[in-house]
Amino acid sequence: MKPQDLPALLNEPCSVSSGKTAAAFPIVGIGASAGGLEALGQFLHTIPANSGFAFVLVSHLDPSHTSLFTEILQRTTHLAVHEAQDQLLVKRNSVYIIPPNCDMTIVGGKLRLTVPAEPRGRRTPIDTFFKSLAQDQQNHAIGIILSGSGTDGTLGLRAILEAGGTTLVQTPASAKYDGMPSSAIHAGYATHILPIDKMLETLQNRPHRPVAPPQIPAILQQPDGISRILLQLRDITGHDFSLYKKNTIGRRIERRMSQQHIQDTNVYADYLKTHPTEAHSLFKDLLINVTRFFRDAGAFTELEQHILPALCKNQTKDTVFRAWVASCATGEEAYSLAMLLRERMDMTQQDFKVQIYSTDLDDEAIAIAHAGFYPLSIAEQLSTERLEHFFNKENTGYRVKKELRAMVIFAVQNIIKDPPFIKLDLLCCRNLLIYLEPELQNQLIPTFHYALKPDGVLFLSTSESIGDHTDLFATISRKWKFYRALATSASMGTVLCRRMSWAAQHHAKTEDTMRKPNKTDLSEFAKQQLVQFFAPASVVTDCAGNVQYVHGDTSLYLLLASGPATLNIMDLAREGLTAELQAALKAAGEGRVTLNKTVHVKTNNGFTAFRFSVRTLPSYNGQNLLLIDFQDLTTPIVKSRGKRVAKSVEAARIEELEHDLAYLKESQQAGIEELQSTNEELQSTNEELQSTNEELETSKEELQSVNEEIITVNAQLQAKIDQLASMQNDMSNLLESINIGIIFLDQHLKIRSFTKDALSIYRMIPSDIGRPLNDIKSVIAGDELLLAATTVLKTLIPVEQQLHTSDDTWILARIQPYRTLDNVTDGVVLTFTDISVQIRTVAMQQALLLAEGIVTTIQEPFIALDSEFKAVSASQSFYQAFQATPEGTLGRQIYTLANGQWDISDLRQLLDSKQVFAAYVLAHDFPDIGQRNILLNSFRVAGKETDPQLILISIHPPS
Template sequence: METIPVNNLPVVGIGASAGGLEAFEQFFRNVPADTGMAFVLVSHLDPNHASLLTEILQRSTALPIVEANDRIAVAPNHVYVIPPNRDMTILQGKLRLNIPDESHAQRLPIDTFLRSLAADKGDNAIGIVLSGTGTDGTLGLKAILDGGGVTFVQDPISAKYDGMPSNAIHAGCARFVLPVDEIAKALGSGTRSTVIFQGTPPTPAAISGMNRILMQLRAASGHDFTLYKKSTINRRIEHRMSQHNIDDTDVYARYLKENPHEVHMLFKELLINVTGFFRDGEAFEILKQDILPELFSDKPADYVFRAWVAGCASGEEAYSIAILLYEWLEETHQIFNIQIFATDLDEDAIAFARAGIYPFTVAQDVTPERLHRFFVKEDAGYRINKEVRKKVMFALHNVISDPPFTKIDLLSCRNLMIYLEPELQQRLIPAFHYALRPGGVLFLSPAESIGTHTGLFSPLNRKWKFYRAIRTSTFSRALMTDPLWISDNSSKAPEASIRKSGDGNFAELTRRALLQFYAPASVVTDAKGNILFVFGETGKYLRPAPGQPTLNVIEMAREGLSLDLRAALHAAGQGTPTLGRELSVKTNGGFTSVSLSVRILPGLSSNEGVLLLSFQDVTALSPPRKSLRRKRAATSGQGRIEELERELDYTRENLQATIEEQQASNEELQSVNEELQSSNEELGTSKEELQSVNEELITVNAELQAKIEQLIGVQNDMKNLFDNINVGSIFLDEHLVIRRFTRDAAKIYRLVVTDVGRPLSDIKSAIEDDDLLTEARTVLDTLIPHEREVHITTGGWYLTRIQPYRTLDNVIEGVVLSFTDISARRDAEMAMQDARELAENIINAVREPLIVLEDNMKIVSVSRAFYNKFQATPGETLGRPIYELGNGQWNIASLRTLLENILQQDKTFDDYVVEHDFPGIGYRKMLLNARLITPRVGNKPLILLAIEDVT
């Protein structure tokens, strides 16, 4: 296999939590050993427990599996496992380990690694999310998709816990949803070569097919993707083709024509909806510390600061800028109106952004202070609070073909132009200049720039791509030469051109005109009077209240309106509208008659408490109340009027006191509510910590269960081993207490299962003269093994061995007594001894001398008649060659030849005559007879030599 350069090495990041052990094992059982990829496993592990994951998984694959070390370089066809209580990232192909700040709760180790993998490997990154609870891994998969990599998610149906896979799928981060074994086969079968990487240059037929696909997409959606980056477009089209098992672009083009729904799915696929809160944190710090002070300098108090986030995707960038503006205004104690426009092509992304609900994983990107200040925790995740949401206006808008917003102070377009061809990038820059006020700031991503339009912008920060718009007339000429921006409604404000003109154009113009000329000034509030929307000019009836800024309609009401307005809101809360109540409102130093109406908005449930307040001047004014009072005074008496006025003043004072008491009670209730909310957040945090601990315990339990199964297998093997070798063993601790024994040990000691834990001295043995315990203590003290043969009362013999009990760490923790039945051997030895004694008695009973020789002619045995005949002793005879007996009288050449022939040719001889003068007995004439004896046991032959004296 070819060596893959380190920079091009595909790295597979696999994340799992609860139920992940089974998924890991199934995955590696199906992964080939030569994929050429490196695998990195990230799981939720107990920080205080040693992981068995490496040892368990090694049984499932031939790939080498190691626990990761800091700065270890990943290699192809290797598996690396995250250690307990560590966060792991990858940088320049090397794994980096860090000790986490918190052991539990907000830790998201899978997201942490996958995001670093996306940044380090780009389109060579592969992300896989398997079984688990929670949302960890979703943001990591989004980052991998954004970087051009590929993501796999386990099919929730096959997952033991479907929380993590389901969350990743619902977030749109799953490129492939497959069972675990299918994911492994997809990686090993070459799927990645056609899906992840762009291979050889496309053929003209493939280019033609792609163009047909883009033309159909433009005709159906109205959006032209021809000037988007070809690599990105091709990769995403290939993904849709793979979903339908289509390999040919022409075939897919026909499929699009026949299936309009697929056109919509392809359009969704091509939209880049990957973003995050405070992406590139240092850039946002520069924006807050250096850029915003200059943008707000020399601005009047009533200035409206306008920002535009182009290509906002799911809204994180827009909300990040809104939060930053709020923080800066609070820190500098300034008050400005803020308008933030956030636009995108994707209608679903805009709807998601408007809702402002994000998964719990955003806690990884947002500081705890910002999370507490600007987010509200709900069951589905964290929601941006209303204070920030109402400042951001989301709308559908095509930055390429629709007119831009105007009079913008800050324009953020980050990581959008990287997906566009250079030609289209150069057309967008003049449009952005047109949208900005002179001195406004353009905020791009580090991978983007203004290109050749250096005359339109001056750089403020080259690293993080902040540019100031320069006042110049060249931008208008550059803009007019670009046909993308020329349209019949190019002079309209983008707010009016968000929705395309259609058949209802005249109806829409008529409706707007009627609203402008005939509809009264109105506000929409909630049940407490907090303003949600303002229509028309309400300055004659409402004005900013002194002190802390507020949007409560009662506090903003002008003199003469607040009491009746409060009563009308209370009545509306009870379901009773107020229609046409005439009031005298003080404006410009005098009183004006105003008609007040409070209605519950139709189409909304009454329990939502959304009210419509309308103000309208009364054309036929009745005489002022003071004049009426004077006339009544003239007719009924001044005293009576003054009395009534005093009663009215007293009533108003009592009412005001009551209102103040209610306000105080409301503040107390609000304070209690905040405390309860804080307690709820603490309980939520505790719940997350418990969930994290539960996931870790599930993982540890799965590892221990696998270890138990392995130990059970080993125990079964050991049991069968002991049962088959018929060796009795007793394991004693250092106090000679029984720890364990085998079945055959019960033949020596009368042991039962309940004897485990008892001293061996309490058990009666069947050994005669039993002193094994004394010998066991000696072995325990000296560590010198001991063995001897013992006889038991039932008649058997056993070889007893006593050895020290050593652990894997070479620690002595007792002794082991083993008993091997040698009864059969002893019986054989006794039988052999008896046979030997019988043979010797027979030999001794024969009158003729007999000699038994070995193959080297050494004497093994002689008869008693030989000793008597030749006056020899056993010491002088046994073990010596026959040729050396006496004075060498048996060293006869012919005899030597005969004896050697017997060994070599398996012959015998009879009546061989020997005449010799023997010391002590004189001259003798003898006849020798020889026979070859071949024993059954052993391979050394023997020679039996018989001597007959014939003198």
């Protein structure tokens, strides 16, 4: 769409109805902070005057300084720029800028201004406006994030996306400060990441949405095309959306199609087949990540006060509280549950294990949740106590502490086709079922029942329910949608059918993976037999004791213990072997070999004596390995025979164990005392560091806010400086071009500045600035100028004088008071104008008038010449005597008069001699009057210094 194609009525106000109907034209919210003034100027410079958009700019402004944004940005755009006012109606083709020390929202197409309630360091004006814009304009809202530090605007963009709007973010590489753009991009809330010069085209090409969009997307009228699209999406991504609600996926498919400028669903299906990256982009758009900390505060209050106390009542240190947060998005809900459990344990002094499984289909969202890093704007969602208790403040956000992070396990999971977690105390699945068709909901509800323990709790969103499955769940809270799992096996049949499909999906095709054994030659076969018959039972481990390879029967020495499976040899060793084996491994780590160490271990039949050795092996694939071999000494000593021998061996074994036990106790006690001492010191240091850290965090928060404001003010001042520099350049060129000497003096008549034309009056150099003017030699004699300047400074009455210099130049000197913009006298201004030409012109005119008067009164022929022998005046008798006219005489050289009849050599000699002649007889044949003898008399008039020289010639009548 081109600007000329926009509607004709471009200046109509926003058409709204109680803030629920979108404007008749797009309203664009723009957030910028540090470095944002330059970016805003570049953006507005690209917008034509008739764009049809309205723009609302929100930035971090210093509350104690007047904003220059309006004045500066007006010079960069053809749009009308206004500072926002309360209840101001937004109109198209206009720009509105937030004032300092204000929060701004939009309701019903009108801007609302309020005084911020938050302290200086906690304000997020961009988020505040974007959220109100999303609520007011719904899926017509447009949000743009430009240069800025921090994370303000990220949650605002999420609100716009949730409303179905469009979000644009400046590419971080092109931003002067990339904090805000990077935060929005990493959070996944940018539908377009563009340089500034590409944003207008994207805005103009965004899909046109009518003021009242239909409830059912138009593309759903093409069901075959939608089916093909979902089929292609399943083939490429492996995820099936066929049972998602058609309205939901239809709107998102429509948006992706509009971005690719495709109207037909079948064409788009073919496009997906040839462009897998577009399929993945569509997949990301279909995933709806709507979450926040403690979303639906009332529901979490119910969970905290009634649900968790009942679930945690019988928990002990030997039990595990198991919970599953399905469709967790970026993890806020899982961490919210973890916080409540941690607070519950602290309050009741209970100590039990917690495992919260948090899963989602979106791997990018899981990566964000796994990192546990959230923008500064989450301070709006969490209390100060919870922020301090569960989060660490960093430069651009908050990071979850390790204690809370250890309670949650994040994983990518497709809840529809992957097996569920089981034996759960609590299952949270909020804001997923509303996007699924009833068929799929009826499959998931029994799965949730199967996953929960009897009396376990299912937690849904306020828009969801268990449907007809009242035989599986009893209602705990109808308002907040808490359900208790009933002790019934009614869900088993449905789940077993799904388990068969899960098993089928993960079944490995053994026929394809089995390989035939390689044939070995006789020598290799012989080596294997020799090792089998003559090599002792042994294991190969790494330096940490992890078993890498086992040879022979080691069941007499190693035993697989109950509990979590492990392959560390220290956990596998039988009673009696552990201490000696640990010492041998330690020696091997120091490069010492243990050979034929004798030990006695307890077996089912009594005690068995054997020897073991620990040797280092050559490095294998860069890994250091150990060889531990075992060799029997005697047959097992049984209790039924040789009781005396058995008792002696048993006594020796008991004595050895008691000795080892005493040594271990002493070592343990010494270690405990040392650790207690170190722990006390660390605890004291930690408390001091914690106190210091809190103070630093507070100071840092304030400094960050002040820094944002200073950067913004600095950008405005820099723009003002650039403007002043341009004006100074204009003034400098003006002063240089008017050829007038100017000297600026302060109140003490010291030189402030001067122009180059003033150097013809005062011989100044740049280093003379600051010196008194009377220290500088002038070409004008006397000190009349300084006296006049002193008088002007006292009386404030301008003075004007004509001065004559030594080089025969006339100067007009004007002396006026120097006034500031506040009309305060702060010195004087001297200007010098060369008026020599004007003076000479006036003198010439006066001389001509005089000559003309003289000529008029003389009866004899008379002519007046200037220094170049041009006729400046002639008497009437001259014209009559020589048959000439004024037009052919005045202004012409005498030698050219009357077709050159006055071009007489004797006359030339007389005039060139510059002498006065009298009664000179000149005989000449004049073509017009014939041979004549005329009597010439001349006189040279020198005049004053500035008057031109005149030659007066009188002619007696010719005879």
